Every structure is written in C-alpha cells, then in structure tokens.
Amino acid sequence: MFDHHTIDAIKEYLTVKQETIAVAESVTSGMLQLALSTAENATGFYQGGITAYNLGQKYRHLQVEPIHAEANNCVSAHVAEQMAIAVCNLFCSDWGVAVTGYATPVPESGNKVFAYYAIALRGKPVTADRIDTNIDQPFQVQRFFTRQLLEKIEAFLQVHHC
Numbered sequence: 627m628f629d630h631h632t633i634d635a636i637k638e639y640l641t642v643k644q645e646t647i648a649v650a651e652s653v654t655s656g657m658l659q660l661a662l663s664t665a666e667n668a669t670g671f672y673q674g675g676i677t678a679y680n681l682g683q684k685y686r687h688l689q690v691e692p693i694h695a696e697a698n699n700c701v702s703a704h705v706a707e708q709m710a711i712a713v714c715n716l717f718c719s720d721w722g723v724a725v726t727g728y729a730t731p732v733p734e735s736g737n738k739v740f741a742y743y744a745i746a747l748r749g750k751p752v753t754a755d756r757i758d759t760n761i762d763q764p765f766q767v768q769r770f771f772t773r774q775l776l777e778k779i780e781a782f783l784q785v786h787h788c
Contacts, residue, residue, distance in 0.1 A: 633776060635780045636671075637668070648674055650724040650729060651724070652700065652727070655677055663705050686725075688716070691708060703756070715749055722746040730767070
C-alpha cells in the first residue's frame with residue numbers, strides 16, 4: 627500500500643539525527659499515521675498523530691485560528707502550517723507534518739480535488755505547498771496524497787537537513 631523504501635529513508639534520517647516526527651491529518655484521515663507506524667522500530671522516531679476532520683476539532687486540538695479556517699473551509703496553506711506547528715507541540719516532536727484538503731470535488735473546492743500540506747521543525751513552519759490530482763475515487767485520493775506526502779517529507783529531509 628505504501629512505498630517502504632520512502633518510509634525507511636524517513637526513519638533512517640530521523641533516527642540518525644535522533645529526531646522525531648508527528649502528524650496532523652484531515653483529508654488523509656489517518657493514512658499518514660498508518661504509513662509511518664509500519665516502519666520497523668517506529669517508536670524510535672514516530673511520536674504519533676491526530677486526525678482532526680472538522681473546524682471544531684482543528685481549533686480545539688491544533689489551535690487553528692477559527693476565523694481564517696472558517697473562511698477557507700479549513701483548507702489553506704495557513705491552516706496546514708498551524709496544524710503542523712501545533713502537532714510538534716502536542717506530541718513533543720521535532721518535526722510536524724500536516725495535511726488538509728478535499729478527497730472529493732465539492733462546490734467549496736471549486737469542484738477540484740487538492741490538499742495543502744505543511745512541514746514544521748521545532749514549532750516553526752519550514753515549507754508548505756499544494757498537491758492537486760484528477761483522481762475521482764476518495765480512497766484512491768487519500769492514498770495518492772499520503773504517498774505524495776511521504777515522498778515530499780523524504781525529499782525535504784534529504785535536501786534541507788542532511
């Protein structure tokens with residue numbers, strides 16, 4: 627289901643650096659948590675994660691600013707950054723990764739399927755971007771976003787923090 631080479635590379639980087647990672651998810655609904663937890667000795671680098679699917683839970687657990695979040699249906703780079711920062715603090719983790727978006731086309735998304743993700747290091751955002759797809763099956767969209775995120779985490783760690 628997931629590319630274990632990518633997961634192993636993330637694990638290796640974090641283990642060598644003695645750093646940890648935690649995730650905050652919405653659109654992927656726990657798939658990123660599942661993927662990271664499948665690594666051998668995951669407890670050595672993976673702190674855990676949270677799935678917050680609506681504004682109330684994103685505000686309560688991840689301190690997402692509610693006015694901006696409501697105005698953007700909780701889907702923006704800014705919301706993803708806030709989620710990534712908060713998950714670092716929530717799980718006492720060096721790295722935080724967050725994703726929020728749409729697994730199906732809806733009027734609020736302009737009938738597009740996309741997600742925003744962010745990566746934070748020690749409570750400060752270091753990158754955020756958007757992932758788009760034309761896939762139309764929600765489960766396949768979630769898998770696609772999860773695979774893309776794992777690849778983006780691996781690439782970011784290799785390029786920026788070797």
